[in-house]
Amino acid sequence: MVELLGKSKEELRAFCVEMGEPAYRGGQIYHALYAERKFDFARMSNLPLALRERLAKEARVTLPEVKQRFASSDGSVRYLFGLSAGEEKRSSTEDTEKNQKRSDGQRIPASVEAVFMPSEGRQTICISTQAGCAVDCHFCLTAQLGLIRNLTAGEILAQALLPLEEHKAELAPAFEAQGKQTNIVLMGQGEPLLNFEPVMEALRILLDPEGVGITPKHATLSTSGIVPGIERLAQEKVRPKLAVSLNASNDEQRDALMPINRKYPLKTLMEACKNYPLRPWEHLTFEYVMLGGVNDSTDDARRVVRLLAALKRVKVNLIPWNPGELPYRESSAEQIEEFRRILNDKGVPAFVRYSRGRDVMAACGQLALLEIGPQSSASRVS
Ligand code: SF4
DSSP states (O other): OEEOTTOOHHHHHHHHHHTTSOTHHHHHHHIIIIISOOOSGGGOTTSOHHHHHHHHHHEEOOOOEEEEEEEOTTSOEEEEEEEEEEEOOOOSSOOOHHHHHTOSOOEEEEEEEEEEEEETTEEEEEOOSEEEOSSOOTTOSGGGGOEEEEOOHHHHHHHHHHHHHHTHHHHHHHHHHHSOOEEEEEOSSSOGGGSHHHHHHHHHHHTOTTTTOOOGGGEEEEESOOHHHHHHHHTOSSOOEEEEEOOOSSHHHHHHHOTHHHHSOHHHHHHHHHHSOOOTTOOEEEEEEEBTTTTOSHHHHHHHHHHHTTOSSEEEEEEEOOOSSSSOOBOOHHHHHHHHHHHHHTTOOEEEOOOSOGGGOOSTTHHHHHHHOTTOOHHHHO
């Protein structure tokens, strides 16, 4: 059985030719799968009946199982998806210690999360790119899982397709009519740039007007600062906007919070950001989680201004910390406002962004941890 979810139009065309069908049938399957979200061959009414019957015998569309849904009082829905066992692929960009623990070719089942967040006139879907993560940011619960495995393009896509399909009745006027009202953010579990090819394969379909139809202006990839990945993304013809998870104002602080900084220190990261080719409409976004007493002082704010001084068209999102199991505390509202004011006064646009779905544990990784427990790290599963 050939898996079709995640295949590009060219791959579906080639698949049809191999079956002895005209290549254009591949384009029709592509449209049915991604633009119409028809996952059952019997519902692909743009195909002849005989082909639908043949596809049912020779191909499949594997959707993740929705293991749990958590509805927040603010309208967000948090999904815990169960994924079938998949072939482990080592990251093509990086070989971190935790990735190497996973390079034994085992087939590993996994759970990942996506969050659907409706708001006035638009909806945002936050999706995961890896099960667990090897990057080990100390403020992140996903880090406690270690890297379980990379997701396939189909598994990444399904996290957007399933919530869109599930919410289509309420979203139909906004999404179906205009096709540009959905935001996709790659900010769930995992470091997208350490699973580069499958992430790009999924994005090319998400951002294709004949595929899912999200516009590049409405898709954001967030990285912890994997410099070779940023340089590689810069070469891509179709790419989302880029956000860099900064979270510190100097190397000492960032080394302590995000050990990846020892490999790509701020000078190297800022150089890569400076060279990143922004499109005329684009800003480079820096995410900054405000950790009380750690990175939220007025001196930190001034250092962030100096760090970003050489960059054009940047903005900073200040994210108040979600108190939970990790040993950090929230910054006060006054501290956050003062930080924001210093950045704005120095010409760095800064915004405070509260994470949605706080009552259903909005920090990435929390649902998976709830399910399998923080001790189920990479080394335990392997
Ligand atoms: Fe990985 Fe992102 Fe968590 Fe860092 S913040 S450990 S990159 S999932």
